[in-house]
Amino acid sequence: MDAVANTLAISCAIVVVLCAWKVVNMVWLRPKKLEKILKNQGFNGNKYKLLFGDMKEMSMMFQQSKSKHINIDDGDEVLSHVVAFLHHSMQKHGRNHIMWMGWNPRVITMDPLLIKDALTKIYDFQKTKINPLIKFVASGLVTYEGDQWAKHRKLINPAFHVEKLKNMVPAFHLSCSEMLGKWEKSISSNGSCELDVWPHLQALTSDVISRTAFGSSYEEGIRIFELIRKQSILGMEALQSLYIPGSRFLPTKRNRMMKAIDREVNRSIRSIIDNRLKAMKAGEGNYHDLLGIMLESNIKEVEQHQNKTHGMTINEVIEECKLFYFAGQETTASLLVWTMVLLSKHQEWQSRAREEVLNVLGDKDMDVDRLSHLKVVNMIFYEVLRLYPPVVGIARKVDKHITLGGFSLPSGVQIGFPIMLIHYDEQLWGSDAKKFNPDRFSEGISKATKNQVIYFPFGWGPRICIGQNFALLEAKIALAMILQRFSFDYSPSYVHAPTQILTLQPQFGTHLILHKL
Numbered sequence: 173m174d175a176v177a178n179t180l181a182i183s184c185a186i187v188v189v190l191c192a193w194k195v196v197n198m199v200w201l202r203p204k205k206l207e208k209i210l211k212n213q214g215f216n217g218n219k220y221k222l223l224f225g226d227m228k229e230m231s232m233m234f235q236q237s238k239s240k241h242i243n244i245d246d247g248d249e250v251l252s253h254v255v256a257f258l259h260h261s262m263q264k265h266g267r268n269h270i271m272w273m274g275w276n277p278r279v280i281t282m283d284p285l286l287i288k289d290a291l292t293k294i295y296d297f298q299k300t301k302i303n304p305l306i307k308f309v310a311s312g313l314v315t316y317e318g319d320q321w322a323k324h325r326k327l328i329n330p331a332f333h334v335e336k337l338k339n340m341v342p343a344f345h346l347s348c349s350e351m352l353g354k355w356e357k358s359i360s361s362n363g364s365c366e367l368d369v370w371p372h373l374q375a376l377t378s379d380v381i382s383r384t385a386f387g388s389s390y391e392e393g394i395r396i397f398e399l400i401r402k403q404s405i406l407g408m409e410a411l412q413s414l415y416i417p418g419s420r421f422l423p424t425k426r427n428r429m430m431k432a433i434d435r436e437v438n439r440s441i442r443s444i445i446d447n448r449l450k451a452m453k454a455g456e457g458n459y460h461d462l463l464g465i466m467l468e469s470n471i472k473e474v475e476q477h478q479n480k481t482h483g484m485t486i487n488e489v490i491e492e493c494k495l496f497y498f499a500g501q502e503t504t505a506s507l508l509v510w511t512m513v514l515l516s517k518h519q520e521w522q523s524r525a526r527e528e529v530l531n532v533l534g535d536k537d538m539d540v541d542r543l544s545h546l547k548v549v550n551m552i553f554y555e556v557l558r559l560y561p562p563v564v565g566i567a568r569k570v571d572k573h574i575t576l577g578g579f580s581l582p583s584g585v586q587i588g589f590p591i592m593l594i595h596y597d598e599q600l601w602g603s604d605a606k607k608f609n610p611d612r613f614s615e616g617i618s619k620a621t622k623n624q625v626i627y628f629p630f631g632w633g634p635r636i637c638i639g640q641n642f643a644l645l646e647a648k649i650a651l652a653m654i655l656q657r658f659s660f661d662y663s664p665s666y667v668h669a670p671t672q673i674l675t676l677q678p679q680f681g682t683h684l685i686l687h688k689l
C-alpha cells in the first residue's frame with residue numbers, strides 16, 4: 173500500500189514539476205531566449221517584462237490617448253492618438269524593432285520588401301491567435317489556415333465576383349435612399365441641419381450587409397447587428413488585456429456575456445439559413461445575395477466531388493455569415509465616415525467630387541459601368557484609406573524557423589505590419605506623406621507607390637480582403653448619392669478623435685452641418 177502511495181506521490185510531484193517547468197519556460201525562459209536571438213540581429217525594443225511584456229504600457233497609452241482631442245492637420249498627433257504605443261516605440265527603437273504582446277515577441281517592420289515577402293508566403297506566415305475570445309467576434313475565412321482556408325476562399329470567392337456585385341447595386345441604392353430620406357427629413361426651413369452622421373453610416377452599412385447577405389431587411393437583422401457590435405466592443409476589451417491560457421473557460425462577466433451573445437447570434441443566423449435552404453429546395457426566392465451564392469457554390473462543390481467534406485457545414489456557413497457582418501460593416505462605415513470628415517475639411521475636393529458625380533451620373537441610374545468612370549471619387553477613397561485605414565495594422569506568426577530578408581526568425585515570433593504608420597511614412601511617401609492629397613493617386617496605386625508594398629488598407633497577397641470590391645462599390649454609391657443631394661461641413665461641436673475599436677472609428681461621433689442642394 174505504502175509503495176502504491178509513494179509511486180502516486182512521486183508521479184504527482186513529477187506532473188507538478190513538469191507543469192511548473194512548462195509555465196516557467198513559456199513566460200520567462202523562452203521569451204528571454206527569443207529576445208536574445210532577435211537583439212543579436214539588431215532588433216531593439218523594450219526589455220521583456222514578466223507575463224505582460226508591453227501590454228500594460230500599451231493599454232495605459234491607449235486610455236490616455238482616449239481622453240485627448242487632436243488637431244486634424246497634425247499627422248503626428250493623429251498617429252500618436254490612434255496607434256500611440258507603436259508610434260512611440262518606433263520613434264524610440266527604430267523602423268524595425270520588437271514589442272512584446274504578453275510573452276510573445278512581435279517584430280514590427282516598416283520594410284516594404286519584408287512585408288511583401290511575408291504576406292505572400294501564407295503557409296509560413298500564419299494569422300496570430302492572440303486571444304481565443306476573438307473567435308466570437310471574427311471566425312471563419314479570416315482565421316483559417318492551409319487547406320481549410322483554401323477550401324473556404326474558393327467556395328466564397330464567387331459571391332464577390334464583379335458580375336455578382338452588379339446584381340447588388342439595387343440593394344446598395346435602396347439602403348442609401350432610405351438613409352438620405354431620413355437626412356432630408358432632418359433639414360430645417362433654412363435648408364440645413366446638424367447631424368451626427370456616424371450612427372447613420374453604421375446603420376447604412378448594416379442595412380447593406382443585411383440586404384446583400386440575406387436579401388432581408390435591416391429590421392429583420394437589427395438584433396444581429398446590435399449583438400455583433402456589442403461583441404466587438406467586448407472583443408476589443410479582451411484584446412487590450414493579457415490572455416491567460418484557459419481563462420476563456422472561467423465564468424467571468426465578460427466570458428459569459430460573449431458566449432451568450434454568440435449563442436443568440438448563431439440562433440438567429442441559423443434560422444435565416446434554414447428558411448433559405450427550404451426556399452431553395454422549393455425553388456423559391458432569388459439567389460443573388462451573398463448567402464444564396466455561397467450556398468449554391470457549396471452545393472455545386474459537394475455534387476462535383478460526390479463528397480460532403482468538399483463543402484462547408486451549416487456551422488461553417490454561420491461563421492462566414494457572421495464574418496460578413498463583422499468584416500464588412502464597421503470597415504465600410506469607417507471608410508465613409510472619414511471620407512465625409514476629410515471632405516468637410518477639404519471643401520475643394522468635395523466640390524471636385526460633386527462636379528464629377530453630376531457630370532458622370534447626372535440623373536441616370538447607378539450602374540457599375542458608369543460608376544467606374546468616377547476617377548476623382550476613386551482617388552479620394554484611396555487617399556482616405558491611406559490616412560484613415562479602417563484596419564490600422566495586421567500581424568502574422570511563425571511556427572517554425574523561417575528566414576525572412578536575411579533575418580532568422582525562430583518559431584514563436586510574430587511579425588507586425590503597422591499599416592497606418594507605413595501609410596504616414598515620409599521616407600516611403602515623400603515629405604507630404606501626412607497631408608491629404610488625393611492627386612497622388614491620379615495615375616493609380618502602382619504609380620503612387622512605385623510598385624512597392626507600402627499601401628495595403630485591404631491587406632496584401634493571397635489573403636487580401638475578399639470584400640474590397642464590394643466595399644468600394646458600396647462606398648461609391650453612397651458618396652455619389654450624398655454628393656448629389658447635400659453639401660456638408662463641420663459643425664462647431666465636431667471633435668476630431670479617431671480611435672481604434674477593432675476598426676478606426678470617431679470616438680465622439682461625427683457632427684456635421686448638412687445643406688440641402
Ligand code: HEM
Binds near residue numbers: 500628630640
Ligand atoms: C473598407 C472596407 C474594408 C477594409 C478596409 C477591409 C480590410 C481588410 C484587411 C486589411 C484584410 C486582411 C487581414 C489580414 O491579412 O490579416 C481583410 C480581410 C478580409 N475581409 Fe475585408 N475589409 C473591408 C471590407 C470588407 C467587406 C465588405 C467584407 C465582406 C462583406 C470583407 C471581408 C473580409 C474577409 C472575409 C477577409 C479575410 C480574407 C482571407 O483571409 O482570405 N471585408 N479585410
